[in-house]
Every structure is written in C-alpha cells, then in structure tokens.
Amino acid sequence: MTASSSFSSSLQRRRFAAWLALGAASPLLPALAAAPFPEKGRTIRIVLGLAAGGASDAQARFVANKLGEVLQTPVIVENRPGASFILATEEVIRSTPDGYTFMYAPSSVVAQNPQTLAQVRYDPFKDLTPISLGARGPLVLTVHTSVPARTVQELVAYIKANPGKMSYASFGTGTSSHIYGEAFARQAGLDVVHVPYKGGADAAKDFLAGRVQYYFDAAPNAIQNTATGKVRMLAVAAPKRSPMLPEVPTMGEQGVSGVDMPSWLGFYGPARMPAPVVEKLNAALAQVLAMPATRDFFRQGAYEAESSSPKQLAELTRSTYDQWGDIIRKLGLVKQPQ
Structure with a gap:
C-alpha cells in the first residue's frame, strides 16, 4: 500500500468512526441539538489555514472579538497554516460538530482545491456545513x-x-x-x-x-x-x-479576458452540525458583519463584509465550484501534488 492510499484509508476510517460516534450508534447528535449553545465560558475556535499577521487573519480576529461579545463567550482564532488550507480544513472536518469549531476560508478551499490538488480528500459538499458568507473582494x-x-x-x-x-x-x-x-x-x-x-x-x-x-x-x-x-x-x-x-x-x-472571477470568504463547520446551532451562529455572524465598525475595518482592505443564509452559501459554493471547474478544464490543468 502506498503512503497516499494509507493516508486515505486512515482518513476514511476516522470519518467512519466519527459517523458511528455521532450517528446511529450514539445519542450524541440529539444531545448536541438539545444542548444550549453556546455554553457560557466555553471557547469557540475559528480555524484559519494561514499564518498570523495577514489580511484574512486580521479579518478573522476582528470578527472573533465581536462574535465573542455577541455570544458572550470566548472566541479565538487558531492558525493552522500550510498545504493550501488542507490542514485547517481537515482539522475542522475531524472536529465534533457542536458549533465550537469552524473555519474562515477563502473560496479556493471549497471551489478550487478539490479540483486542482491531488492530496485533497475532502468533499466540500459532504464534509462541511455552510454557516455564512463572510466577505467579498477581488x-x-x-x-x-x-x-x-x-x-x-x-x-x-x-x-x-x-x-x-x-x-x-x-x-x-x-x-x-x-x-x-x-x-x-x-x-x-x-x-x-x-x-x-x-x-x-x-x-x-x-x-x-x-x-x-x-x-x-x-x-x-x-x-x-x-x-x-x-x-x-x-x-x-x-x-x-x-x-x-x-x-x-x-x-x-x-484586454485580458477570462481572469475576472470575484473572490470571497465564508464560514464553514464540520458536517452534521445541528440546525439550531447553525442558525445561532448564522444570526450572530450576521449581526457582527452588519456592524459599521466591521464594515469599515473590512473596507480598509478593499473587502466588503457580507453575511448570508447557510442555504445561500451552499448555493454560492456550488456555483463557484462549477465556474472554476470550467476554467480549470479549459486550461487543461491536472491535479498537482502539494
């Protein structure tokens, strides 16, 4: 067995084990849905697949600070840089779907990486829960x-x-x-x-x-x-x-066509997050992203803070994935090793 297939098998086993733990073999999912969210004093993590100090990191930290005020619980940003956001995404996918771990990610994570990188083993439509759009910018x-x-x-x-x-x-x-x-x-x-x-x-x-x-x-x-x-x-x-x-x-x-796709960032959690938790996070993020202070901060970097419903983010994810797929096929790009 190759190292690649061994890793893939290991990841599949972890996902299956997580499914068993959270699904039919356990009452945990109903318990997650019934539990009050968030528990006062329990820390929420926003995972970011970039090093500290960049523009997206600054956006995530600004939102985390305001989100903590809205939800009245600590919200921190955890940097997991490397591998074109793959490490951060897999960290989120493996986490318990209770709302205390989610990520702030550029559209490339869900729309491009799965179509261009050989070591991407997550499915953006099956392994992640859309929570809200975060920002748009070129x-x-x-x-x-x-x-x-x-x-x-x-x-x-x-x-x-x-x-x-x-x-x-x-x-x-x-x-x-x-x-x-x-x-x-x-x-x-x-x-x-x-x-x-x-x-x-x-x-x-x-x-x-x-x-x-x-x-x-x-x-x-x-x-x-x-x-x-x-x-x-x-x-x-x-x-x-x-x-x-x-x-x-x-x-x-x-005079150069075909290089005109807008960029955006969104908030995603692991699959199978309870709907009440997603709704609570979505409402809190919408409140934060609508604040004049948030909008002013994002505009300093030529980005527009913008929220959405989970359904709207799911639809945007699919349409952006399809649009990038067309470009990737036209360019004849094949999946590359990282």
Whole structure:
C-alpha cells in the first residue's frame, strides 16, 4: 500500500468512526441539538489555514472579538497554516460538530482545491456545513517596481521581451492566485515561471524583495504591499472595478479576458452540525458583519463584509465550484501534488 492510499484509508476510517460516534450508534447528535449553545465560558475556535499577521487573519480576529461579545463567550482564532488550507480544513472536518469549531476560508478551499490538488480528500459538499458568507473582494494583479510596467499591456510587452526570465508568485498550487496567473499567461502567450508559496505571507517576502516579479494577490495584501513603495497595482481580477479601488482598472478593461472571477470568504463547520446551532451562529455572524465598525475595518482592505443564509452559501459554493471547474478544464490543468 502506498503512503497516499494509507493516508486515505486512515482518513476514511476516522470519518467512519466519527459517523458511528455521532450517528446511529450514539445519542450524541440529539444531545448536541438539545444542548444550549453556546455554553457560557466555553471557547469557540475559528480555524484559519494561514499564518498570523495577514489580511484574512486580521479579518478573522476582528470578527472573533465581536462574535465573542455577541455570544458572550470566548472566541479565538487558531492558525493552522500550510498545504493550501488542507490542514485547517481537515482539522475542522475531524472536529465534533457542536458549533465550537469552524473555519474562515477563502473560496479556493471549497471551489478550487478539490479540483486542482491531488492530496485533497475532502468533499466540500459532504464534509462541511455552510454557516455564512463572510466577505467579498477581488484579487489584484501587482508588479514589483523593478519591472517598468504601469499597465497590463506594458507588463505583457516586457515579459515577451524577456522570455523565460520572469516569474510570478502564488499563495499555493491550485489556489486562485495560481489559476489566475496561469490563465493570464495562456491568454497573453507568456513564457513565465510559476513559484508557489505556503501562503500569502511567504509569497510577500520574496515579492517585496524582487525575487518574483508579479503576483495576483488578495486586495488587502496588495494594498499593504503597495504602501511600501516596492509594488504597483495594475488591475483587479474581477468583472468590474472595486468601489474601494476605483482607480485600478479590471483585467478585461486592459484586454485580458477570462481572469475576472470575484473572490470571497465564508464560514464553514464540520458536517452534521445541528440546525439550531447553525442558525445561532448564522444570526450572530450576521449581526457582527452588519456592524459599521466591521464594515469599515473590512473596507480598509478593499473587502466588503457580507453575511448570508447557510442555504445561500451552499448555493454560492456550488456555483463557484462549477465556474472554476470550467476554467480549470479549459486550461487543461491536472491535479498537482502539494
């Protein structure tokens, strides 16, 4: 048996054991549904598959602080970086579905990773419970200032004049920043090198140092990097301009199509969460995300705080998964090892 198949079998056994413990062989599920939620003083964990200090981490911590006030119980953020959010997702999937552990995750976790990464063994539609949308915001094409390009067209011309000499960063193989980079290269006929990192923080270090020349980055990080004077924003990868970055044109406006999918983040728990618990969390998150302080904080990073019903998030997950699937198939991308 290979290491991969052994891991898969082990994960399947754990899931089956969890199902037995929580399902027909145990009264625990009815007990979870009947128990008051949350128990006063019991800590709720929001798992994040990124290192501390990034924009998504800041959003998660801001929400956790406000959510703790609303629910009157401690809410903390637990960072589990690595493997394009796979470690964090599996941590949530393995947790007891009682509402005390859930994650804040970008759309790539449910819409792209299962279609692009060979070691993803979770099913986003069977192994997770949608709770609420959290935020929407674009990725931004940024370029290091060592590259004399101020528009997408100028960047294309510069890369073509230096074939094989330029590279672009991504915050992980199979993520939106990678797929956008690949789609851009295919559309424009570019000879470039993809350099994947284990998250935005690692990518930013090399990007700011000029070791990689351009990067489709999350808007909050793009704004922070641009403030250093070492980076320029060339375009937003979205169907229309961001209200928070009105001066930055879209990729489509600059002649590059197919790189216009909006990005979002959502809250997901493990499968089989009791409906009353999901409803309580959903209502509390809706209250937090509607607060003027929350909306102002998110807008500083060109993101819009936005809640949804669990059903709406489930539908958004499915539609985004299908849309990314079309792009992935058109590009001919196959599942990659991490």
